[in-house]
Amino acid sequence: MxxxxxxxxxxREALGSSGETLELPADVTTLGGVRALxxxxxxxxxxxxxxxxLRAAVNQRMAEPDAxxxxxxxxAFFPPVTGG
Amino acid sequence: xxxxxxQADFDIGAEIDALLAGRTDVGAVATFTGLVRDINDGSGVHxxxxxxxxxxxxxxxxxxVTQAKxxxxxxxxxxxxxxxxxxxxxxxxxxxxxxxxxxxxFAACEFIMDYLKTRAPFWKREDTPAGSRWVDARDSDDSxxxxxH
Numbered sequence: 001m002x003x004x005x006x007x008x009x010x011x012r013e014a015l016g017s018s019g020e021t022l023e024l025p026a027d028v029t030t031l032g033g034v035r036a037l038x039x040x041x042x043x044x045x046x047x048x049x050x051x052x053x054l055r056a057a058v059n060q061r062m063a064e065p066d067a068x069x070x071x072x073x074x075x076a077f078f079p080p081v082t083g084g
Numbered sequence: 085x086x087x088x089x090x091q092a093d094f095d096i097g098a099e100i101d102a103l104l105a106g107r108t109d110v111g112a113v114a115t116f117t118g119l120v121r122d123i124n125d126g127s128g129v130h131x132x133x134x135x136x137x138x139x140x141x142x143x144x145x146x147x148x149v150t151q152a153k154x155x156x157x158x159x160x161x162x163x164x165x166x167x168x169x170x171x172x173x174x175x176x177x178x179x180x181x182x183x184x185x186x187x188x189x190f191a192a193c194e195f196i197m198d199y200l201k202t203r204a205p206f207w208k209r210e211d212t213p214a215g216s217r218w219v220d221a222r223d224s225d226d227s228x229x230x231x232x233h
Contacts, residue, residue: 009135010218060137076140084176084197084200
C-alpha cells in the first residue's frame with residue numbers, strides 16, 4: 001500500500017524534505033509503524049525516533065501511534081504547534 | 085467563512101461589522117488580537133515567519149469553533165490567522181465572538197485562543213541577531229488548554 005508523508009517546520013528543515021510518497025511493507029499498518037520504518041533509515045531520519053514530543057496527523061487529523069493506516073492515507077509528522 | 089488563514093493583514097473594525105451585519109440579537113462582542121513582539125526569551129526579534137499545514141490548519145480551526153459553539157450559547161465567531169513573514173507590532177491572529185451576553189463571549193474567546201495555541205498546526209520561526217530559530221512550544225500553553233477539559 002502507498003501513502004503520502006509530509007514533514008513540517010523544524011523537522012522538515014532537519015530532514016531536508018517536505019514530504020514523500022512511501023510504499024509500505026505489508027507488516028506496517030499503524031502510524032507508529034510508519035514512524036519506526038522512516039526512523040529506521042538512520043542518519044537524519046533517526047530524528048523521528050529521537051523527538052519525544054513529535055506530533056502526527058493522519059488525513060489531517062491529530063492521531064496517536066496506534067492509529068490504523070490505509071492505502072492512500074496522508075500522514076504528517078511535526079513538532080508541537082506554536083501558533084497564535 | 086468563519087475561519088481564514090491568510091498572508092494579508094486584517095481590519096478589526098471591518099471584521100466586527102461584517103460579522104454583525106444584519107443582526108439585532110447580539111449584546112456582546114469579545115475580541116482577541118495577537119501581535120508580534122520585538123522580544124522573546126531574552127532575544128530581540130526583528131521578523132517572524134509562520135508556517136502552517138494547508139487544509140489541516142483550516143479544519144482544526146473550524147473544529148475549535150464548532151467546539152466553542154457547542155460549549156457556550158454564542159451567536160457568531162470569526163477567526164483569522166496570518167501566515168508568512170511578519171514584523172514586530174504586526175497583527176498575527178484575531179478571534180471575534182458575538183453573543184447575547186458578555187460572560188459567554190469572553191469565555192468562548194479565551195477557549196478558542198487556548199485551543200488554537202495547542203491544536204492548530206502553525207509553527208513560528210523568529211529572526212534574531214543570533215540567527216533564525218524555531219519557537220519552542222510552551223508548557224504554559226498546554227496547561228491553559230487543559231483548564232477547559
